[in-house]
Every structure is written in C-alpha cells, then in structure tokens.
Amino acid sequence: MNVNELPIGVFDSGLGGLTAVRELKEILPHENIVYFGDTGRLPYGTRSAETIIKYACDDMNFLLTNSVKAVLIACGTVSSTALGVLKSSFDVPIFGVVEPASAEAVSLTKKKKIAVLATPSTISAKAFDKAIAGIDGSVSVCGIGCPMFVPLVENGYIGEDCFVTKEIVNEYLSKLENFAPDVIILGCTHYPLIKSIISKTACEKFGKTEIVDSGKVSAHALKKYLDQNGMAKTDGEGFTRYYVSDEPHNFGKTASLFLGEQVDNVSKIDMEEYLYKK
C-alpha cells in the first residue's frame, strides 16, 4: 500500500486528544485516523516521568500495529516527558505539541512573556521553557501546574458559568499576577474545553491575552510535514477509528458530543497485549 493511504495515529491519556482530532478532521479531511485513549490508566499528568514514558511506549506499540504513517502525541504530558525516548525507540515520524505551541506563542507575544498552563508533570519537565528558549532567548516563561483541570473536564465541569471551574481557574491564574503574560499556552489537550473561562479570566487579570491551543497548532504542524513530504492522502473521505483501554461506551458518548458527530466505532483493547519490551 502507498504510504499516503496509511492512517495517522493519534494518542492521549483519554479524551483530551480529541481537540487535536477535531482539527485534523477539519484540515486533513481525506486522512484516516487511528485514535487511542488510554482510559484504563488516565490521568497521566500527575504521574512520574518514568511511569509516563512506560505508558507512552505501550501506547505507541499499539498504534504501530495499525501501520500508521505518522503519530501525533495529542497529549501535553507525554509530549513534554517522553518525546525523545519515543523518537529514539520507534521508527515512525512522531510529533508532539510542545514545539508547535511554543513557536506559535513566541510569534504572538509582544510583552515577551508567555505563561504555560499544564499538568504538574509537564511543568516539572520544563519542555515548553526549553523550546521557547530555543526559539527566542529573550522571552520569559512562567509555568503553572493545574492538576484539577483534567478531573474537572473529564467530569463535565466545562460550562462557561461553571462556578467551581471559574474558582479553580481564578486560583491558578492568580499565581501569574506578578508575571502578567500576554500569551498563555494551554499545554494540555484537555484544557481547550474550558478555554473560554481561562481566556475571560486572563483578560480580566492581565488585559488582552492570546490563548494558544496546543492540540490545534500541533495538528497544523503535522499537516505541514505530510504536505512537504508528499505523504498526505488527497482523496476519499477520511475515517476515524477509536480505541480505548477501558469500557468504550462512555468514551463514545462524550466523544460524540465533543466532535459534533456520531462516534460509535470505539473498541476496547487489552493493554496487556501491547506492553512494550525494550
């Protein structure tokens, strides 16, 4: 089979990566996508680097059984912690969210002050700090770990008027009051679901603030790579298959709401069959 016809692999700890899938379907409508959400082991962002790397290797191992032509790590935590290990362990082009989101943020900041909201593991890894320093050393970066955002999103506390989420957003953004960024990177692909609350609170606190959705910009980086390397699929309607490591029904329901289309092709896999051995 021609490489162009092969699917793109996308993975995340759970639902968050669908923010990237939605964008991929929009900008690469002909591509087939294999999505994996590790719902049996989520969340990743409060675990140790060692555990995240292990889980990410298993996830890659599964995706590669689907003959994917490229992989998008639609997970800020894995992108920040495991990208290097994955690139050296697996023979397929792999894209994370850190580089594209950092480049976008640097292009947008006028005050040269970028904040990163992400999981505690991502903040500890300092991957966004390093990527931004590599692009423009004069830009300051301030990272804030936001451990409650994933549970809030996974449990549906995403309405614009949601009192609890507004309170937690306020708590985390208050830590940026002295720093006062003009660009905020959502360094976890779950966070776009509460983007409007984050954006509104940030604008109240810091004035006009641009929000960078890391899943979305990384989808564009992947498109650019496929186009430049003649690897894109250029005709036919793309089809997305979803796999999870826990019960598929709830995932399908939430994914349908989220993507605005019926998602009934969700299958459960047995993770133990894909444990990665070096």
Add this chain to the structure above:
Amino acid sequence: MNVNELPIGVFDSGLGGLTAVRELKEILPHENIVYFGDTGRLPYGTRSAETIIKYACDDMNFLLTNSVKAVLIACGTVSSTALGVLKSSFDVPIFGVVEPASAEAVSLTKKKKIAVLATPSTISAKAFDKAIAGIDGSVSVCGIGCPMFVPLVENGYIGEDCFVTKEIVNEYLSKLENFAPDVIILGCTHYPLIKSIISKTACEKFGKTEIVDSGKVSAHALKKYLDQNGMAKTDGEGFTRYYVSDEPHNFGKTASLFLGEQVDNVSKIDMEEYLYKK
C-alpha cells in the same frame, strides 16, 4: 512461622486506604502491615467493573507474595465491585468495607434512611444497597456518585474552609434533599479527609446526621475476625511497610502528614511483575 506473626495486607488505589491503616495501627498496635497503593493506575472509581476487577486481582497477587494472613480491601470501589471474585480467586481471608459499614449504618439510623456517598463505580455496583437490604429490608438507601471527591482529596483540597470542596459537597448533598437521610456512609476511603465539610453541610440540610467512615469500621471488623480466630499478633511493636506502583517520594510525604508519623519506608514495585493470570 506462626500465622499470628504474619502481616496483614491492606490495599487501595492510592492514599485513601490510609484511613483504615491509621485505625488498624490504633486498635491492633502489635500487627505488622503491608500496604499497597496502586498509584500508577489510580483512580479506580471512574473505571469499568471489568478493569477494577483486573486491577484488584493484580493488587492481591502482589500482597500474597508478602505472606499476608488476611487482606483488608481498604477501597470502597474494589469492595463493591470485586469482593466476590477476589474471595473465589485467592485463598486468604479477605475483608471489604461494604458489610461492616452497612451494619454500622443500619444500627445508627432512626429514620431508616441511609445515604451512600461513593465513587460512580461503587454506586453502579449497588453493593451497599444489597448489604443493607440483607440486614434490614425496611431501610431505604440512596446512593450518590461523587466523582470529584477523589481528585479534590488527592490534590489537597481538604481544608475545612476550602471553598471549592464546600461547593462540590453542597452540589452532591443537594441531590439528597428530598430523601433527607439521618445516616451517611462514606463509601470511599478517601472521603474521611473531608468528613468535617460533609458532616457540617449534611447537618445544615437534613438536621442531625451520623457519618459512617467505612475504612474505620472495616478495621474493627478485621480485628474481630483475628481475635475470634486466634490469629492476632499479641506482642511487639507493629511495623508497616508501604508499597506503591508509581514514584514513592510524594506518597511518603503525604502519608506522613496524614498518619502523623514519619513514613520513609515506601518502595516502588513494578506492577507488570504481578499481573494476575487466571
């Protein structure tokens, strides 16, 4: 070695089971305890029954390598979902939290109305409903799934004045306004850490409300069994070893705070070495 000298095994998805350990250390000070917290795969309470049973079998598999004389499942989710499977799969006395907490609640209720606050998986399993019906069929039970309590507790939102936790407690207890219980079972061993907020809110809404801490009463049930069967250790100072499936440092720090004593003997195990095969 005499069976009395063997340790007690205790496990939970994470920190919650320490509420039972604290009680065990108080009432059985001579016993050695092996505690396992599956921090690499927590939380359990939002996963499917199939996945919870699988994980619980792995956890038991690990504890049995420590020659434990009895096991306390210090986890409401596992007790509600997997107790039967564990009892038929493993040859050791196994105790859950559901039966003791149900018996205690039935003995306390005057209005014959018991509410259960627990994880969504526990509520779906209806184990408390069945246990209470088996003790007194005239008692009504109303279960409320509280998916945000574990993330709140694991992230330290446990202060009596914590605004967000008070808001979420109020949200869940509001669902009981028509039912108006006089006894509430905390059906997850994490919840005692926010017991005072739950108790205060319940008393405001329903009048005097007794709170049953399921981890605590199950420790007493285990003591009774050991005493009645001549299996208790009756001298020497008990020692507790802690094992986790992710990075041990943070667990030790939080456990120290929680148990009010230095916890530095926490080891990480590789869960893949203990995967249970039927």
